[in-house]
Amino acid sequence: MDSRDVFIQGKNVALKALSEDDVTNSGWYGWFNDAETTQFMQQRYFPNTLQKQRKHFQDAILGAANKIQLGILPKGEKQIAGVISLDNIDFLNRKADISILIGERRFLGKGLGTEAITLLLGHAFGKLSLHKVGLGVLSGHTAAIRSYEKAGFVIEGILKDEILLDGKYHDVTRMGILAGDFKASL
Numbered sequence: 001m002d003s004r005d006v007f008i009q010g011k012n013v014a015l016k017a018l019s020e021d022d023v024t025n026s027g028w029y030g031w032f033n034d035a036e037t038t039q040f041m042q043q044r045y046f047p048n049t050l051q052k053q054r055k056h057f058q059d060a061i062l063g064a065a066n067k068i069q070l071g072i073l074p075k076g077e078k079q080i081a082g083v084i085s086l087d088n089i090d091f092l093n094r095k096a097d098i099s100i101l102i103g104e105r106r107f108l109g110k111g112l113g114t115e116a117i118t119l120l121l122g123h124a125f126g127k128l129s130l131h132k133v134g135l136g137v138l139s140g141h142t143a144a145i146r147s148y149e150k151a152g153f154v155i156e157g158i159l160k161d162e163i164l165l166d167g168k169y170h171d172v173t174r175m176g177i178l179a180g181d182f183k184a185s186l
């Protein structure tokens with residue numbers, strides 16, 4: 001890991017700029033083929049490959065004007081354990097969506113997800129001057145909802161039967177956090 005890639009330094013994780021090295025040498029593309037990791041995500045319907053991950057890196061990261069995706073690097077580690085993104089950055093309405101995936105299972109449940117979300121919210125509100133960050137999560141995904149609540153998100157509504165997974169419809173919980181509420185919680 002090249003220390004020049006570190007974009008936001010936290011206590012137990014750094015958020016780093018993603019590089020060709022992450023595409024080739026981390027577990028990144030394989031996380032989307034792991035049935036347990038993707039159990040709440042629709043990415044699991046199509047296999048991921050090194051070539052698709054490289055294309056995603058070129059199109060969605062190098063070429064995107066309204067998306068910031070960063071690698072989640074636990075303290076003392078050489079390879080990323082997950083990725084986190086600000087998607088659909090909308091500078092007219094000053095809002096964006098956030099999404100996160102910790103793909104290396106040994107790093108789950110250690111507080112890294114909550115810290116990574118808090119660091120990226122700091123960037124969204126502090127540097128990008130956004131007013132609101134939102135997200136959608138399957139209503140049964142208690143770990144993710146708990147992690148978002150710990151970072152300050154509140155539930156704004158339930159979208160009924162929004163997602164079809166394995167033949168069963170699932171509700172999606174919409175959550176959001178406003179800049180003022182984030183700053184007040186620091």
Ligand SMILES: CC(C)(COP(=O)(O)OP(=O)(O)OC[C@H]1O[C@@H](n2cnc3c(N)ncnc32)[C@H](O)[C@@H]1OP(=O)(O)O)[C@@H](O)C(=O)NCCC(=O)NCCS
Pocket residue numbers: 037038040041082100101102103107108109110111112113114115136137138141142143144146147150
């Ligand atoms: C959602 C995700 C980012 C959470 O990150 P994490 O680092 O594991 O979560 P944290 O360690 O910060 O834990 C946050 C809270 O969730 C709770 N939690 C963690 N795993 C849990 C589980 N399996 N069931 C219930 N609660 C759980 C923790 O106990 C903690 O709450 P607490 O401090 O009150 O105990 C991670 O599970 C993940 O990446 N999952 C795979 C991809 C995914 O589903 N992404 C989200 C799509 S919306």
